[in-house]
Amino acid sequence: MAVDAVFRDQWGRVLATLVGQFRDIELAEDATQEAFTIATERWPKDGEPANPTAWLITTARNRAIDHIRRQQVLAEKTRLVAHELAQPQDDPMDELSTFRDERLELIFACCHPALSREAQVALTLRTLGGLTTEEIARAFLTPLDTMSKRLTRAKHKIRDAAIPFAVPADHQLPDRLAAVLVVVYLIFNEGWGGGRVDLAGEAIRLGRALLELMPDESEVIGLLALMLLNDARRDARVREGVLVPLDEQDRSLWDEQHIHEGRTLLERAMTRHGAGTYVVQAAIADLHLQQPRDWHQIAALYKTLVVLTGSPVVKLNRAIAVAELDGPDSGLALITGLELDHYRYYHSTRAELLTRAGRTVEARAAYARALELVQTDPERRFLTHRLETLT
Known part of the structure; x- marks a missing residue:
């Protein structure tokens, strides 16, 4: 090696x-x-x-x-x-075997609630992922000096506050594990949606390490399944520099090995009666890979996820599924009032539904707002094309 x-x-x-x-x-x-x-x-x-x-x-x-x-x-x-x-x-x-594997203690220390979320993410990438400070700074579009100071402060806080280097007690584990999973998934999403350094790959590596250390935790299994099922479409998401919607992607470019592994993990999580947020999201991701898509089941799972999380982003995703079943006006009704003005996908989704409803003037305004918030060139080209084709 x-x-x-x-x-x-x-x-x-x-x-x-x-x-x-x-x-x-x-x-x-x-x-x-x-x-x-x-x-x-x-x-x-x-x-x-x-x-x-x-x-x-x-x-x-x-x-x-x-x-x-x-x-x-x-x-x-x-x-x-x-x-x-x-x-x-x-x-x-x-x-x-002379050496005890203490990665689990380290990741819980890195994700201790006394640290800010930004520090948790950066420290996890540095210590568990092995990324250099330069790589982490580049990934999050942060000046090197700023990231270096952030990492140093986090390390000093762990030392000076005597943050325990240990797996939390049983009664603390669910909340603390949830924080760890959030950090890993944030890292994945930065790579998946942000077009940065291969953070998606790093998150999957962290997910594998976490599963190795906690093989019976259904949410750990579910998170890795979710990341693999989403990452399977990586090579098909962009064509000639433009974002490609799922229904228009070349399925021959999908990673069948990732899909098979993700589905196997999902089944494993479900046999453990896993019904947490990551298991439900993995089930949704799997349904999106199937043709034709079962929008009734997708909408039902999103409804479950809304109950579990109350997240406005989840409500937005549920509205997309409902629009496929009951039409764009039904979807628009569900997203009215969501406090997501600074979320680019809210505006691009709204623009798509408004277009389908024949409300072109409003759709143009929604696409324009999405373009103000867009972060990657493939998404910018996609939205620009959508806006230009509106009649």
Whole structure:
């Protein structure tokens, strides 16, 4: 396995192990980066070790101890940590099980409610996803200096506020897990709808890691299924620089492997009686892939999702399904009064329904408002074409 492949697959595992041992994200991050740098230099000459991840963890741990030793003010901490880690144990180069997998504790620490949502997303991408600060700043169109300070503040807050590096107690787990899933899904949506760095792929990797760590949580299963089913259409969503609506997409470009895996996961979640928001959304995403689409079932599932979330965006999506069943006026009636003026899809949806209802002047105004809010060139070209074809 090449170093870059190991980096993408195992950065979070190595870093989480170091954080678990030293309780210092910055120290762990520096040591982990050094270990990967050393691997880049040595492996091409000496050959890849039998257990690359164990080699990286051992090397990073030794580098962390060296860092501590160089800090004379932490001499006592050095003595205690070094003594603990120097105790006899099985050869870590042969048995990866020597190291406890602490990624779950790390992601809960990154998504602690004491941190802002922006900090949670950035820190999760940095620690679990292995993205550089430059990549994260570019992905969210944020100046590098601003993102660097945001990450540093988040790490210091975890350290100074003694935010626990642990899976929450059972009574806290549902709410805290919900926050973790929201962060992962936000990352996916930034990649899916924002045309940024491959954040959708990063979110799917995080989803897989989360499923590996929590294989019996139906909402974890549902989230990964949802992301895979949506991401399956990635290559068909844009043609010649223009966004392509689902019904006009070339289905031969859809990723059948993603679709199969997503459906398998959805079935798995349902066998666990999963009926949470991500499982319901995954079921809707699956129905959208079928031809012809069952709008009755889609509308019914959106109605369930409205009850679960109360989200105006969900209400908007339900209105689209209702419009397919009962006509555009029924859909328009459902979205009247939704507080979504700054949501571009609200205006593009309204414009589409107004067009179908023959209300051209209002449709033009709605398309114009959507264009004011659009964030990507493919969407801008699509909306511009829709506006230009109105008669």
